[in-house]
Amino acid sequence: MYAITIERPGGPEVLRWTEVADPEPGAGEVLIEVAAAGVNRADALQRQGNYPPPKDAPPYPGMEVSGRIRAVGDGVHGWRAGQEVCALIGGGGYAELVTAPAGQVLPVPKGVDLRDAAGLPEVAATVFSNVVGLARLKPGETLLVHGGGSGIGTFAVQLGKALGANVVATARPAKHAKLLELGADRVVDYTSEDFSDGLRADVVLDIMGGSYLKQNVDALNVGGRLVVIGMQGGRRGELDLGQLLAKRALVAGTTLRARPAAEKAAIMRGVHEEVWPLVEEGRIRPVIDSTFPMVDAGRAHELLESNEHFGKILLTAG
CATH class of the missing domain: 3.40.50.720 (NAD(P)-binding Rossmann-like Domain)
Structure with a gap:
């Protein structure tokens, strides 16, 4: 697969679309074919060398994605290949494929476009x-x-x-x-x-x-x-x-990224139970400022750091 790698700590120009090894879902994980990834301030900090990902996360930036499940690991129940989902992850979202703990995966809310759903998990x-x-x-x-x-x-x-x-x-x-x-x-x-x-x-x-x-x-x-x-x-x-x-x-x-998986799973259960109904009722919607092809992640980071955007910036795969 291809993913956005960080050539060296620096500005947006250090982001590179690079061929890397395909990830495999471990026990309790799902493999997601990425449709879109949200761009977050933490991604820019990671690019600058100031916010390393958790030890068990891929080195590529990206803390939230939407897409379709391609495979599930051992011990995963309730998810199957082909389902449209969005997920909160520790890193690796700027890629064609990514693994996510099953407890941090949610269905795309009814009425929300699969692409736009990438702007929901982290916020x-x-x-x-x-x-x-x-x-x-x-x-x-x-x-x-x-x-x-x-x-x-x-x-x-x-x-x-x-x-x-x-x-x-x-x-x-x-x-x-x-x-x-x-x-x-x-x-x-x-x-x-x-x-x-x-x-x-x-x-x-x-x-x-x-x-x-x-x-x-x-x-x-x-x-x-x-x-x-x-x-x-x-x-x-x-x-x-x-x-x-x-x-x-x-x-x-507080921070979110470094929390243990069990805490993140509990938060996502709360989001599913209390926030997703509000989204499906139309009382909350993803606010998307702009989208860029994933290969243009550097341009997306430039916009993020300009503070001229309103809402989320997304990277789209394919």
């Missing part, structure tokens, strides 16, 4: 596990979503509204109208406004990290929950513990 698992599982967002609460125009952001806005929350997003002005169309109640221009000025949120989903830490805590209501899932604004920030104690607030940090 659905990330947002659901953090906003619902960890932060326990409740109807009537306010959810603040940073990076509203990203894949994570567009999904979080929709899930928050579907759960009955008041949703505020931060984004560049060019993305405001689209976020309001998705259901955001308010959009803040982070390039010219202090989002914490007059805004109070019960749950904050943050991709920035250090640079937003103080403002995020400022914005929390009493009993608020801040969940940090990225560090685009740096690894370090200053935290006023007195303020945190006075607000009886929670600050948590």
Whole structure:
């Protein structure tokens, strides 16, 4: 088969479409013929040499795919060759074939195109596990979503509204109208406004990290929950513990890729049970900005790093 390999740590130009060995499904795994793969910030970090894949994952980038099952390994039940699926994986999605633990595979939701389904597993698992599982967002609460125009952001806005929350997003002005169309109640221009000025949120989903830490805590209501899932604004920030104690607030940090397979499988079960019905009802949809042939992965990474996209970027096989 062919896959996108990383010639050396560097910019998008180091991505190469290369012939590699075909993967074989091990016990508890399925082999998927890839229709499309989602492009994520973690893929760019891996390309730069800053985010190595888990030891048991292929060295190729790609954390989510959609496609058709070609074969199943020993001990796999409920899946068969020919089924259309999407999957959360540790790596290797930028390829013609990939293996995935059976517990991290989901059917393509009814009404969703097979290609577009590649944009769902990573965002659905990330947002659901953090906003619902960890932060326990409740109807009537306010959810603040940073990076509203990203894949994570567009999904979080929709899930928050579907759960009955008041949703505020931060984004560049060019993305405001689209976020309001998705259901955001308010959009803040982070390039010219202090989002914490007059805004109070019960749950904050943050991709920035250090640079937003103080403002995020400022914005929390009493009993608020801040969940940090990225560090685009740096690894370090200053935290006023007195303020945190006075607000009886929670600050948590999580990642998805390095979690054990059992934890990922539990998250995917939750996604299937609680999120997939919302997708099939049309209350949440995959937001796809653009697609590129997989051989043009470098161009897709250039778009990702420009931050000019709205929603997900996909790579298509074939």
